[in-house]
Amino acid sequence: MQAINPATEQPLKVHPNHSDEEVRGTIEEAQSAFNDWENTSFSHRSNLMKKAADVLRSEQKAFAKVMTEEMGKTLKESEAEVEKCAWVCEFYAEKAEEFLKDELIETDASKSYVRHCPLGIVFAIMPWNYPFWQVFRFAAPSLMAGNVAILKHAPNVPGCAAAIFSVFEKAGFPKGVFNNLFISNEQASDVIAHKHVKAVTLTGSTRAGKEVAKQAGAVLKKCVLELGGSDPYIILEDADLDLAIETTVASRLKNNGQSCISAKRFIVPESIKETFEEKLVEEMKSYRFGDPTDEQTDLGPMVGKKYRDQLHGKVTRSIEAGARCILGGEVPDMKGYYYPPTILTNVKKGMPAYEEELFGPVATVITVKDEEEALKVANDTYYGLGGAIFSKDVERAEKLAATKLEAGSCFVNAMVQSDPRLPFGGINESGFGRELSHHGIKEFVNVKTVYVK
Missing domain, CATH: 3.40.309.10 (Aldehyde Dehydrogenase; Chain A, domain 2)
Structure with missing residues (x-):
């Protein structure tokens, strides 16, 4: 995969695609990581997520430069995007345990409650327009909930995908908890169908959303779709x-x-x-x-x-x-x-x-x-x-x-914008499901009823 600098029309660094064998290996590695990650404490996950925020801020200018080179947004907007990603990391580091605490419900049982359990591997298909924010918007809550993630980023922002992978690596997340794949749409279909992949999230066009929903539905997997808009x-x-x-x-x-x-x-x-x-x-x-x-x-x-x-x-x-x-x-x-x-x-x-x-x-x-x-x-x-x-x-x-x-x-009297504290998503052909706030972190969990007589 290779981006073209939209301001200069010059090609940038080439990132080789992953083979089918490498894709299968990544999925197995992610599943192995999940078996340990789901049992870690909220405090442990929180410490790592706060370190991710630190990495984002310490390398803000370098990350902004990659964004601007690959998709053309101004440097000041790129830098602001990196800061917003740090914010969402800190937000879920501080709020995830509260959002996912057990809900005690009074019934005729001696004890009954709802527990929010992670699902496993969440496969994310992300767009180029906010190449850092869209990824962290799903990754921070998903990882804090105990899931692990595999990212397929847009093919015209491969440098951003590699940079995001480095954030989690430098923050100390265990190998396999956050993964990046340079793959085709055909390979993405195979990932959706893989038995270890439990959910799919996509931000992109309505056309792409319909196709992913069709594929996920065929194998009965939960999906969240944030699609186009004409506000x-x-x-x-x-x-x-x-x-x-x-x-x-x-x-x-x-x-x-x-x-x-x-x-x-x-x-x-x-x-x-x-x-x-x-x-x-x-x-x-x-x-x-x-x-x-x-x-x-x-x-x-x-x-x-x-x-x-x-x-x-x-x-x-x-x-x-x-x-x-x-x-x-x-x-x-x-x-x-x-x-x-x-x-x-x-x-x-x-x-x-x-x-x-x-x-x-x-x-x-x-x-x-x-x-x-x-x-x-x-x-x-x-x-x-x-x-x-x-x-x-x-x-x-x-x-x-x-x-x-x-x-x-x-x-x-204000422009529409996403905020970690508020749910974000659409209706009709703008998609379904919600990201951000406590609504977003609960999209990819098993809402499990526990009933004790």
């Missing part, structure tokens, strides 16, 4: 427009626009459309795109030519269908897989910008008559990952977010 951001007529613009643009352009939970559909009433669009253009124009290693850069390149071309195709087809481009929308004549901050307005149902996820720095503006239509448009999607509502009437916005907006995470 609606509803700007009500009484919103603080400066706050709304600053927040939505930051969300839309975060990670070079390549985030499943970024603001994608900007839903605004006709009464404020003109003012909103003027402010939106001004704010998005202020983001400087270019070399992601430059501290002054706000927006780096997209991860690859294929992804940029797919995005541009959706933009072009939307314009041909009647959308109006008021900023960007053209592939720049420069080295690297860059795409400028772009705004499409007059977006209507049936256009790619309305129906599909635009995975890049493109904002779509959809105009509505009132609150009722705004909610109808927001929920008119195959997805259901996140969404946000902006209004000075916080009570009103909260009620709409809690009862009317259909998504796994609904925020008021």
Whole structure:
């Protein structure tokens, strides 16, 4: 496997694929490690997980450099991602025992309780857009619960996969507790089917999620899927427009626009459309795109030519269908897989910008008559990952977010983001299951009833 630096188009280090024999050996090694790891104490696991956090912080700049070279996010965003990974390690190091303590339940037995027991090997198929965070988001709770892990990372971030493996190795985790495989999709299918593998977690596209769910279902294995999103951001007529613009643009352009939970559909009433669009253009124009290693850069390149071309195709087809481009929308004549901050307005149902996820720095503006239509448009999607509502009437916005907006995470006057303390995941074609918080650590355990008469 080999990454291509998206800013320079230069190939990076080659990482040889693992053979089928090596894959089988890794699974056997992981199973052997699990037999010991499941019996270790929470305090022992906690000490190692805190050491992993220490390793992340001590090598933060080196890890950030690998991320930026392989997928193009700015160095400042890469460094922030490493810090967030350290946070999730510390969070579960401190909270796992509390989250998984026995639950005493009063019945007609002399004693009855629920115990949370680890399952075994958790196989993770992870994406390139947050190459460290997505991995630690599953690994920290899974390992703290007593499971062991095997990672198949995206083929365009092999250096990140190797670096993550080194974190657990340097932290002192026993051999086989965390494993990394450079394998094909066909080999991944064999891993899912292996008798020692007990569960699968995937973050990625809806298409990939459906295939993995099909394979896991065929062998009756638990899976958690965090898939795509087309998050609606509803700007009500009484919103603080400066706050709304600053927040939505930051969300839309975060990670070079390549985030499943970024603001994608900007839903605004006709009464404020003109003012909103003027402010939106001004704010998005202020983001400087270019070399992601430059501290002054706000927006780096997209991860690859294929992804940029797919995005541009959706933009072009939307314009041909009647959308109006008021900023960007053209592939720049420069080295690297860059795409400028772009705004499409007059977006209507049936256009790619309305129906599909635009995975890049493109904002779509959809105009509505009132609150009722705004909610109808927001929920008119195959997805259901996140969404946000902006209004000075916080009570009103909260009620709409809690009862009317259909998504796994609904925020008021703030951008949707993942947080170790809160459950994260979607509904509909954004997947199922939850990561993070106490909900996430309980996804891959046997919720065992113990009844003593």
